[in-house]
Amino acid sequence: MSNAIQRVESEPPSEAAHEISPAVPAKSDLRRRGFFAVAVLGAVLILVVGTRGYWLPAATxxxxxxxxxxxxxxxxxxxxxxxxxxxPGQDTLNxxxxxxxxxxxxxxxxxGRRSRVVEIGALPPMDEIVRRAAARRGIPHDRIVAVPYRGRQLWGAAEWMQSYLTQRPEARVLFLCETFAGAAAERVLDSTLDADCRGRVAVLEVPDRRFDTKEWWRTRAGVKALMTGYLFGVHGLVLPRPPDPPELTVPQLMDRFAPPGGGAP
Structure with missing residues (x-):
């Protein structure tokens, strides 16, 4: 028995005994790191808010x-x-x-597409709205040309513009569009018109009285207009020439929802 005890005592300690347990950071170190992270985040937020007048206008x-x-x-x-x-905008007519x-x-x-409220008679056609407003402002009716629906949204109108400009070499077109939609409209015109016709077309964005384009973030209307502009831009990049979706007229819609045996839906 004594020999066994002596043998155990004489054996060298195992390597596991010499292993050093991982150091656990003290609570003070963790607290110091947390304060530093909060300070850095606060400084970044202050910098972003303080310089918003410089980088927010650049977003447009x-x-x-x-x-x-x-x-x-x-x-x-x-x-x-x-x-x-x-x-295209509230101040378009003026x-x-x-x-x-x-x-x-x-x-x-x-x-860009057929309007259901126009087809059912709730609103007059767009060309009629423009004619009435033009008459109140002293513009003759014969100066207004209404183009039939072409389909394919702005791409169809741009194809009609190509034909219009080809037949009139002296014509110069000023295209009015929504605020923050100018680049998207130019991308459609660039892909549809030839070089000669494109050189005779300029795009003008209609100002919106609800917000200042240089301080768009101050109003909800400005934020919405900016988001819509980016959506138009992304849509033009993803679908450079989108197909015109099939549209149903009001009578076709009524026939679709009518009961099989006839009668009112």
Whole structure:
């Protein structure tokens, strides 16, 4: 027994006994690191908020159309309604009247898609809205040209513009669009018009009285317009020439939801 005890005592200690347990940081170190992370995050937030007047306006740069040269004199003012029943901006009609007086230009109206509220008679067609507003502002009715629905949204209207400009070599078109939609409209025109026709078209974004484009983040309307502009831009990149989706007329919709045996739905 004593020999066994002596043998155990004489054996060298195992390597496991010499292993050093991992060091556990003290609570003070953890607290110090947490304070440092919070301080860095706070400094970044202060920097972002304090310099928002510099980088927030830059967020609109990819959405804006190219500047119009001072010597550009339009002979045609082109209005395109995306949904078929609303104008590109709230101040479109006033801007249209001012431009028409300055250049005595013809006014062309196109629509991006058929509007259900127009088909059922709840709202007049877009060209009729423009004619009534133009008459109140002293613009003759014969200066307004209504283009039939072409399909394929803005791409269809741009194809009609190509034909229009080809037949009129002297025409210069000023295309009116929504705020922050100028770059998206230019991308469609660049992909549809040839070089000669594209050189005779300029894009002008209609100002929105609800917000200042240089301080768009101060109002909900400005934030919405910016998001819509980016959505238009992404849509144009993903689908450069999208197909026109099939659309049903109001009678077709009523027939679809009518009971099989006939009668009112």
């Amino acid at each position: 740069a990819p959405l804006l159309a190219r500047p119009i040269t001072p010597d550009f004199a339009p002979t045609v003012i082109w209005i395109h309604s995306v949904d078929g029943h609303s104008l 801007l249209l009247a001012d431009l028409q007086r300055q250049h005595t230009a013809e006014i062309v109206v196109t629509v």
